[in-house]
Amino acid sequence: SYVLTQPPSVSVAPGQTARITCGGNKIGSKSVHWYQQKVGQAPVMVVYDDADRPSGIPERFSGSNSGNTATLTITRVEAGDEADYYCQVWDSRSECVVFGGGTKLTVL
Amino acid sequence: QEQLQQWGAGLLKPSETLSLTCDVNGVSFKDYFWSWIRQPPGKGLEWIGEINHTGFTNYNPSLKSRVTFSVDTSKNQFSLRLNSVTAADTAVYYCARAINQGDYDRIEFWGQGTLVTVSS
Numbered sequence: 001s002y003v004l005t006q007p008p009s010v011s012v013a014p015g016q017t018a019r020i021t022c023g024g025n026k027i028g029s030k031s032v033h034w035y036q037q038k039v040g041q042a043p044v045m046v047v048y049d050d051a052d053r054p055s056g057i058p059e060r061f062s063g064s065n066s067g068n069t070a071t072l073t074i075t076r077v078e079a080g081d082e083a084d085y086y087c088q089v090w091d092s093r094s095e096c097v098v099f100g101g102g103t104k105l106t107v108l
Numbered sequence: 109q110e111q112l113q114q115w116g117a118g119l120l121k122p123s124e125t126l127s128l129t130c131d132v133n134g135v136s137f138k139d140y141f142w143s144w145i146r147q148p149p150g151k152g153l154e155w156i157g158e159i160n161h162t163g164f165t166n167y168n169p170s171l172k173s174r175v176t177f178s179v180d181t182s183k184n185q186f187s188l189r190l191n192s193v194t195a196a197d198t199a200v201y202y203c204a205r206a207i208n209q210g211d212y213d214r215i216e217f218w219g220q221g222t223l224v225t226v227s228s
Contacts, residue, residue, distance in 0.1 A: 001169070033214045035153075042202055042218040043153065054216075086153055090213040095166050097143070097155035097206075097213050 002091035004100035011106040012077050020103045022070040022087035030089045032070040034063060037102075038083045046085075047072060074105075082107045110134035112219035114203045120226045126190040130203030130219055133184070137161055141206040142179065142186040143215055146199040154199075158206055158213075159186055166208070193226045200224075 005023040012018040022032060032050050035043035045054050047063040050070065060075045074081055087100040116128035130142065144156040157167040159177040167175060176189040190197060203219040 031212055031214070035215070042221050043215075044218070045214070045216060048214050048216075088215070090208075090211065092211045094169055096168055097145075097158075097166075097215070099153040099155065102152040 001094050001096065002089065002098050004087055004089065004098055006085075006087060006100040006103045008101070009104045009106065011108055013108045014077055014079060016077055018074040018077050018081070018105055020072045020074075020085050020087075020105065022072070022100050023068055024070075024089065025068060027068055027070050027089065028066045030065075032063065032065050033088045034061075034072045035086045035088065036081075036083045037086065043086065077105075077107055079107050081105060110205075110217055112203050112205065112217065114201075114219045114222050116201075116222055116224070118222065118224055120193050120224065122194050122226060122228055123192055124226075126193050126197065126201075126224055126226075127187065128201055128203070128222060128224075129185055129187045131183070131185050132205070135205065135217075137181060137184040140216075141166075141208040141213070143204040143206045144177070144188045145202045145204055145215070145218075146197075147202070147221075148196075148199045156188065156190075156201075158208065160208070166213075195226050198224065198226045 034047040036046045037043040050065040051063040111133040114130040138161045141158040143158040179186045200221040202221045205217040206215045
């Protein structure tokens with residue numbers, strides 16, 4: 001089955017830019033979606049279709065996807081952005097939703 | 109306002125059947141796929157599968173043999189049954205609304221989650 005690889009953790013100081021990667025074979029040919037999960041809460045979609053934002057998500061959240069890597073970028077990071085972030089694609093071969101392992105974003 | 113309200117037994121013994129139901133309010137039940145995702149304590153997300161209003165289903169191959177989905181369109185509800193549970197099935201189970209367009213699937217809205225613990 002299709003595998004998505006994320007770094008377990010990313011740390012960034014407030015006001016800086018965080019980049020969270022999601023690796024997969026030819027992931028650039030797929031649509032990638034990103035979810036934010038704060039402690040004790042259900043996940044919330046923050047980016048869909050590689051780079052689009054749902055209503056209510058700040059412009060600080062953006063995405064890109066090319067080749068074998070998709071990236072979630074969070075600019076001007078705030079303490080409230082501290083959370084686990086998951087990437088997700090549809091694997092058409094197995095007809096299955098696939099999640100990455102998740103990345104814990106720590107705001108220093 | 110969209111709401112997904114889920115319920116079901118929170119404590120099971122090994123070999124029993126997990127049963128959860130999710131009630132949908134605020135959106136058109138017929139326009140989406142309805143998903144189940146789980147998250148073991150301290151671990152990542154695992155997709156269980158999904159169903160639409162016609163009963164069309166997609167499953168995680170690793171769980172397919174133990175999973176049954178159902179829908180009740182008269183009540184805008186969908187359900188999950190997972191049989192022969194073990195401790196490895198201990199997790200928070202989420203119901204969710206998804207868009208599936210053949211070669212595409214994204215999960216747009218999640219329920220609050222239900223912790224299901226399997227213990228003898």
